[in-house]
Amino acid sequence: xxxxxxxxxxxxxxxxxxxxxxxxxxxxxxxxxxxxFCNMLFKLTEDLKGEDEPTHMAxxxxxxxxxxxxxxxxxxxxxxxxxxxxLVPQFPLTRSATRAFSIPSIxxxxxxxxxxxxxxxxxxxxxxxxxxxxxxxxxxxxxxEPNGSIRMLDTIPRPGxxxxxxxxxxxxxxKFGVTPDKVIDVQALCGDAVDNVPGVPGxxxxxxxxxxxxxxxxxxxxxRAEEIKQPAxxxxxxxxxxxxxxxKQLVTLSREVPVELDLDALVRxxxxxxxxxxxxxxxxFNTITKRLAGILEADPDAWEADPALAAKPVEAMGFDNAxxxxxxxxxxxxxxxxxxxxVAHAADVHERVKAIPLDHAKYEIIRDAEHLRKWIEAAxxxxxxxxxxxxxxxxxxxxxxxxxxxxxxxxxxxxLPLDHRTGADLLGGGRAEGQMPMxxxxxxxxxxxxxxxxxxIGHNFKYDLGILARYGIVTAPIDDTLLLSYTLDGPRxxxxxxxxxxxxxxxGIPIKDLIGTGKSQKTFAxxxxxxxxRYGGEDADLTMRLWTLLKPRLPAENxxxxxxxxxxxxxPVLARMEGRGISVDRQILSRLSGDFAQRAAAFExxxxxxxxxxxxxxxxxxxxxxxxxxxxxxxxTKTKTGQWATGxxxxxxxxxxxxxLAKAVLEWRQLTKLMGTYTDALPSxxxxxxxxxxxxxxQASVLTGRLSSNDPNxxxxxxxxxxxxxxxxxxxxxxxxxxxxxxxSQIELRxxxxxxxxxxxxxxxxxxxxxxxxxxxxxxxxxVEGMPSEVRRRAKAINFGIIYxxxxxxxxxxxxIGRAEAGDYIETYFKRFPGIRDYxxxxxxxxxxxxxxxxxxxxxxxxxxxxxxxxxxxxxxERASINAPIQGSAADIIRRAMVKMEPALKKAGIEADxxxxxxxxxxxxxxxxxxxxxxxxxxxxxxxxxxxxxxxxVPLKVDAHAAHNWDExx
Numbered sequence: 004x005x006x007x008x009x010x011x012x013x014x015x016x017x018x019x020x021x022x023x024x025x026x027x028x029x030x031x032x033x034x035x036x037x038x039x040f041c042n043m044l045f046k047l048t049e050d051l052k053g054e055d056e057p058t059h060m061a062x063x064x065x066x067x068x069x070x071x072x073x074x075x076x077x078x079x080x081x082x083x084x085x086x087x088x089x090l091v092p093q094f095p096l097t098r099s100a101t102r103a104f105s106i107p108s109i110x111x112x113x114x115x116x117x118x119x120x121x122x123x124x125x126x127x128x129x130x131x132x133x134x135x136x137x138x139x140x141x142x143x144x145x146x147x148e149p150n151g152s153i154r155m156l157d158t159i160p161r162p163g164x165x166x167x168x169x170x171x172x173x174x175x176x177x178k179f180g181v182t183p184d185k186v187i188d189v190q191a192l193c194g195d196a197v198d199n200v201p202g203v204p205g206x207x208x209x210x211x212x213x214x215x216x217x218x219x220x221x222x223x224x225x226x227r228a229e230e231i232k233q234p235a236x237x238x239x240x241x242x243x244x245x246x247x248x249x250x251k252q253l254v255t256l257s258r259e260v261p262v263e264l265d266l267d268a269l270v271r272x273x274x275x276x277x278x279x280x281x282x283x284x285x286x287x288f289n290t291i292t293k294r295l296a297g298i299l300e301a302d303p304d305a306w307e308a309d310p311a312l313a314a315k316p317v318e319a320m321g322f323d324n325a326x327x328x329x330x331x332x333x334x335x336x337x338x339x340x341x342x343x344x345x346v347a348h349a350a351d352v353h354e355r356v357k358a359i360p361l362d363h364a365k366y367e368i369i370r371d372a373e374h375l376r377k378w379i380e381a382a383x384x385x386x387x388x389x390x391x392x393x394x395x396x397x398x399x400x401x402x403x404x405x406x407x408x409x410x411x412x413x414x415x416x417x418x419l420p421l422d423h424r425t426g427a428d429l430l431g432g433g434r435a436e437g438q439m440p441m442x443x444x445x446x447x448x449x450x451x452x453x454x455x456x457x458x459x460i461g462h463n464f465k466y467d468l469g470i471l472a473r474y475g476i477v478t479a480p481i482d483d484t485l486l487l488s489y490t491l492d493g494p495r496x497x498x499x500x501x502x503x504x505x506x507x508x509x510x511g512i513p514i515k516d517l518i519g520t521g522k523s524q525k526t527f528a529x530x531x532x533x534x535x536x537r538y539g540g541e542d543a544d545l546t547m548r549l550w551t552l553l554k555p556r557l558p559a560e561n562x563x564x565x566x567x568x569x570x571x572x573x574x575p576v577l578a579r580m581e582g583r584g585i586s587v588d589r590q591i592l593s594r595l596s597g598d599f600a601q602r603a604a605a606f607e608x609x610x611x612x613x614x615x616x617x618x619x620x621x622x623x624x625x626x627x628x629x630x631x632x633x634x635x636x637x638x639x640t641k642t643k644t645g646q647w648a649t650g651x652x653x654x655x656x657x658x659x660x661x662x663x664l665a666k667a668v669l670e671w672r673q674l675t676k677l678m679g680t681y682t683d684a685l686p687s688x689x690x691x692x693x694x695x696x697x698x699x700x701x702q703a704s705v706l707t708g709r710l711s712s713n714d715p716n717x718x719x720x721x722x723x724x725x726x727x728x729x730x731x732x733x734x735x736x737x738x739x740x741x742x743x744x745x746x747x748s749q750i751e752l753r754x755x756x757x758x759x760x761x762x763x764x765x766x767x768x769x770x771x772x773x774x775x776x777x778x779x780x781x782x783x784x785x786x787v788e789g790m791p792s793e794v795r796r797r798a799k800a801i802n803f804g805i806i807y808x809x810x811x812x813x814x815x816x817x818x819x820i821g822r823a824e825a826g827d828y829i830e831t832y833f834k835r836f837p838g839i840r841d842y843x844x845x846x847x848x849x850x851x852x853x854x855x856x857x858x859x860x861x862x863x864x865x866x867x868x869x870x871x872x873x874x875x876x877x878x879x880x881e882r883a884s885i886n887a888p889i890q891g892s893a894a895d896i897i898r899r900a901m902v903k904m905e906p907a908l909k910k911a912g913i914e915a916d917x918x919x920x921x922x923x924x925x926x927x928x929x930x931x932x933x934x935x936x937x938x939x940x941x942x943x944x945x946x947x948x949x950x951x952x953x954x955x956x957v958p959l960k961v962d963a964h965a966a967h968n969w970d971e972x973x
Contacts, residue, residue, distance in 0.1 A: 008061055008063060193211045369419040390452075464481050483574055614633070742918075744964055778802055
């Protein structure tokens with residue numbers, strides 16, 4: 004016997020959120036979820052063949068009424084949002100769909116689906132059978148058996164993963180850090196924000212697993228809690244022992260549900276067309292009806308639509324205005340699994356948080372040690388604290404600490420002033436009264452900020468980490484509301500004010516109200532302490548409110564892995580990199596500035612001579628008038644302001660046509676840009692304290708997950724030109740040190756080969772072939788040996804152009820060939836590698852259906868305008884959706900490498916400072932003489948960085964080189 008138990012409620016919510024809305028034409032009844040549910044159910048039965056084919060099967064649903072757990076804990080699932088309005092009438096239809104497929108549909112009042120599943124699983128196991136539970140719900144993992152008699156099957160599509168993923172003992176251990184028999188003890192300790200299982204505040208899964216593995220079980224742990232060495236952890240367990248016991252009751256699945264159907268009633272039977280097709284016709288599912296009719300070799304027209312379903316009006320389903328009250332009551336009782344809708348979930352938490360009044364008068368000013376100790380004790384009591392530092396500027400490498408803001412719960416807040424000054428004192432260097440000595444305050448804060456049992460919560464916390472590190476405080480662990488928002492919603496909100504305005508309806512006190520703007524702007528140190536306290540207390544309070552709202556969405560939207568493995572651990576890594584900086588040779592920059600200035604002047608003179616008159620090369624209007632007015636060159640277009648367009652694309656086109664003036668202006672622009680952005684500007688960024696340049700990385704601003712570099716931007720130094728490479732020579736190792744550059748080789752093409760499953764490309768990468776020569780050989784039938792460089796160059800342009808959705812127009816410009824010829828190249832490419840076109844078509848389909856695409860690690864790259872009415876906007880989204888999973892996956896891979904790098908180097912006994920990240924490249928500084936030992940370790944870490952989260956079918960390759968300056972190391 005092989006019993007297949009399907010978590011039906013999970014299927015319902017997956018179907019609802021995975022597909023665009025669909026209404027029945029005859030009466031506008033929402034049926035999109037029902038259609039998706041039918042497709043998923045039938046696909047499951049088709050996928051499980053051979054030794055995995057079940058002999059018995061049932062779909063188990065949650066009942067809308069309360070269960071026995073509500074009697075144990077009144078707030079159980081109290082935070083669950085009501086299901087979306089359009090889903091409510093589809094609940095009963097999914098039960099009808101299950102029966103239409105000749106599968107038992109089971110739900111029982113007073114019991115959750117998980118309890119019913121647990122009962123049937125144990126019944127089948129005890130009868131000598133094996134059981135497969137179709138779900139990814141962590142609560143069911145306690146049922147997994149070591150001998151494989153009970154295992155789980157995850158069918159949720161995930162990029163880079165097989166469609167069917169079996170969950171056994173090893174997978175449970177990876178998830179919880181314990182074997183399945185101890186899962187309930189771990190859950191009892193860490194609780195569950197989605198189901199509102201309290202657990203022990205401040206204890207997460209990792210700590211819980213460590214404790215249970217040490218003490219064996221929950222009761223033993225609680226009995227021996229006094230033995231625990233960490234004071235905060237010990238006290239939490241003692242104070243919350245009863246909560247832990249209640250939590251264990253809540254998470255323990257019942258194996259004794261009084262089920263009405265015995266196992267014999269669950270025997271699989273063939274689909275009965277007389278039951279299936281009337282249902283499908285009543286739902287008006289024409290496409291799936293035709294498809295299943297062909298598979299089942301049955302005539303769908305032999306049966307009439309079920310009048311009980313077809314004629315049932317919308318109001319009887321509880322959907323129109325007349326039945327709103329009844330539908331609302333049903334929604335409040337209905338239970339959903341982890342994929343609850345973003346809007347409904349946010350609305351639920353939103354209302355709870357907004358109900359807490361925002362009262363600036365309640366924010367406290369901490370002026371002495373006793374008061375500060377009370378706030379530190381409060382942080383230990385709850386296990387977390389929101390923190391924000393106030394400083395004299397925006398650069399955390401030069402700004403000075405002025406004060407610290409704290410909050411331990413939504414609604415409270417405090418400000419600790421440390422270095423405020425009065426107007427008179429500013430001139431004399433004195434301090435305003437009523438402030439603790441900074442050294443005393445930091446001495447009290449440091450143990451708490453460095454205590455790993457206390458979670459520190461901030462917004463754009465990387466800035467705060469950099470400030471605190473300069474004062475000798477290594478803050479950990481952290482949560483970051485900016486990164487939470489970025490993980491969940493992408494770079495939708497750029498500032499905290501935008502974020503709080505959207506979620507809380509309050510943007511906070513504008514900083515300009517305190518420090519002013521323009522020439523009269525002052526530093527935060529000059530702000531009155533009482534005003535600073537209102538601002539700072541609110542800042543910490545709003546951060547705490549955002550965290551309360553955003554953090555529970557991670558498990559609800561399956562984004563925990565992205566946040567915990569890619570975003571949260573990267574912020575401290577970037578803070579340390581920013582703090583280290585890199586040395587820059589002023590003399591080299593000065594010589595380059597002189598050289599560039601001379602050459603720019605020569606190109607300026609050449610351009611004016613070619614124009615036959617003096618003009619300002621930096622004026623688009625003057626340049627356009629000369630090119631298209633005086634010279635009368637063809638192809639000119641005007642902007643909305645009536646000026647001729649003279650952008651780089653226009654000048655590039657003219658240069659390809661052989662217009663000398665266009666070439667001269669392009670050369671002049673390149674040189675003046677290099678001077679203004681780098682050779683003239685970089686010296687002003689050298690930090691007086693360190694003598695090094697410290698860039699700032701933005702972790703949450705790029706749609707695909709790439710990092711950006713600012714003040715100065717070190718990621719846009721052109722490396723394909725000789726002049727750009729000259730600038731890199733100015734980035735040098737410190738005395739006694741040497742730089743290492745480690746660069747992924749063709750990572751985006753490798754990711755494409757993996758995602759699109761292009762066997763020819765995968766084979767070439769596996770064998771270490773010249774990928775561009777191999778592509779040229781495949782396309783043009785030219786042997787790799789002795790291949791003309793021009794042929795390889797064309798293949799290279801296509802290889803990289805395809806990733807960015809290059810058009811025949813773009814390729815023709817790049818290669819200097821006709822558009823027809825370029826179009827033929829692209830068409831030949833698709834014929835030789837058909838999987839690439841299939842991949843592109845699939846991404847276009849997904850972005851239209853879902854509004855997002857995903858990287859192989861599960862990062863969602865969102866395109867809310869995917870179905871825009873504007874053709875140009877839709878075309879852009881299509882191109883971007885093709886590139887986003889590739890570029891995003893490559894960005895995620897190097898993020899993982901950066902997170903894994905420092906502990907791996909430490910374990911290998913290698914002293915290496917990671918200084919810069921430039922897209923696919925990492926720059927390190929090591930002691931001279933250790934580079935040969937360091938390079939293979941660094942390369943090895945980068946090449947294995949995708950694992951174990953994703954097992955790529957293409958090997959990653961890293962080129963590492965060492966030299967005194969960046970250019971020579973590259």
